[in-house]
Amino acid sequence: MERRRIDDCEPGPVPSPRPLDRFGFVKQERSSSPERVIKSKSTTEFEREERRVRKWRKMIGVGGSDWKHYVRRKPHVVKRRIRKGIPDCLRGLVWQLISGSRDLLLMNPGVYEQLVIYETSASELDIIRDISRTFPSHVFFQQRHGPGQRSLYNVLKAYSVYDRDVGYVQGMGFLAGLLLLYMSEEDAFWLMVALLKGAVHAPMEGLYQVxxxxxxxxxxxxxxxxxxxxxxxxxxxxxxxxxxxxxxxxxxxxxxxxxxxxxxxxxxxxxxxxxxxxxxxxxxxxxxxxxxxxxxxxxxxxxxxxxxxxxxxxxxxxxxxxxxxxxxxxxxxxxxxxxxxxx
The missing domain is CATH 1.10.472.80 (Ypt/Rab-GAP domain of gyp1p, domain 3)
Incomplete structure (x- = not known):
């Protein structure tokens, strides 16, 4: 499976003939992007950001081992820190912990590969048609039949098979695409399942049903x-x-x-x-x-x-x-x- 990960707090540059912002989107001409603020950060501000990352790492533990315990003990601290923004380098892991999708993945080994490789979906043509419309200005999804588009197709196809009552609806691609920028295909799939089926909050599948x-x-x-x-x-x-x-x-x-x-x-x-x-x-x-x-x-x-x-x-x-x-x-x-x- 193609895998897209953000493991380091300072991700390396992505080769591209056009300038990209820090998230991988092609910069718009004459755009007053927040990049200007980010680039002008002082040493003190970078040090403050590093301290914030260390706090988050301590809060979630190795691989998320301390997360549930910390949330039970200090829910208001967690809420306040989330409102301030999760550090980008930890965002994918924290999203999985918050949503309950990590637990779903561990309880269902091999299910995602089964859905992608061995199952067929009635929505496959619709998914293919919409792939190029999902984050078209992001370097990961720009290449036709490239790794980003293949990963996006796999996640959407797998979900359309997993939940045939919902299948695929235009708009779901933006959910899957955003998740794929921070985690693997399998992780993104189970986070979609957690959201639509209601692992933590009220289920969202009614947003996409007939x-x-x-x-x-x-x-x-x-x-x-x-x-x-x-x-x-x-x-x-x-x-x-x-x-x-x-x-x-x-x-x-x-x-x-x-x-x-x-x-x-x-x-x-x-x-x-x-x-x-x-x-x-x-x-x-x-x-x-x-x-x-x-x-x-x-x-x-x-x-x-x-x-x-x-x-x-x-x-x-x-x-x-x-x-x-x-x-x-x-x-x-x-x-x-x-x-x-x-x-």
Missing amino acids: GLPLVQQYLFQFDQLVREYLPKLGEHFTQEMINPSMYASQWFITVFSYSFPFHLALRIWDVFLFEGVKIVFKVGLALLKYCHDDLVKLPFEKLIHALRNFPEDAMDPDTAFEGMGNINKRSFEQMEIPWLSSS
Whole structure:
């Protein structure tokens, strides 16, 4: 099996004729990327980052051996550190520990290879058609029939066989693609199983079943939250005949991994895997709140464009998370939105 791993805290350069950002995406011309901030880090900041990595290594133990014990003893410390962002060099391992996928893999030896090598899927042609549309600007997935595209195909095909009720739905590729940048095919497959089948949180498979029932439910609930927390904007949406399906469907289907800046998507995924789907609601509301004063002035066409193209300052992870502060647990409970009991 092809394997894509990030084992070192300072990954080496990836050969490419075009300049890449630190995540492996082709840099856009005239882009004011966060790379400029990263490159200008002082020695003190790098030392601080190294100390943070050491804390995380101590917290998770060798190969994750201490993780469950630490989470039980100090759940609030874990939550706070995850909100600040998991060190990139440890992200793949920590995601597997948080999601419960590591346990699934250990309980099912050989299952992934069986699905990939010996089973056939009714979705194979659909998967092949969509492969090149998944993170097309990332060096790992750019080569036609290259290792990245083969790994992506294998994971999606295996899942479509494993869960024939869901099969394959466009959008699942962004979940698998993001995971493959931080772990092996088999690890990515079992993390998808953990998410869709609900190893830790409420199962996500309803996002991809026929009719997308869970998407419809979440969009309805999101609309109600907008009207509760941002009533002026909610009224403006009504006047302009805007509903969440016009701009927020991909937020839930791909957990912000489609079209959002990758550094923001990663920080959201850190929290999402630990706290559950509530983070999608909260980040969405925080984005609307941040742009509220501009959005309430826009007519339909400009409003749709703005909702699909938030300004760069709104996309800063710390800004987005700060904007979540006044969204309380009771509103989610009243709407029966899944909420982790330790939150």
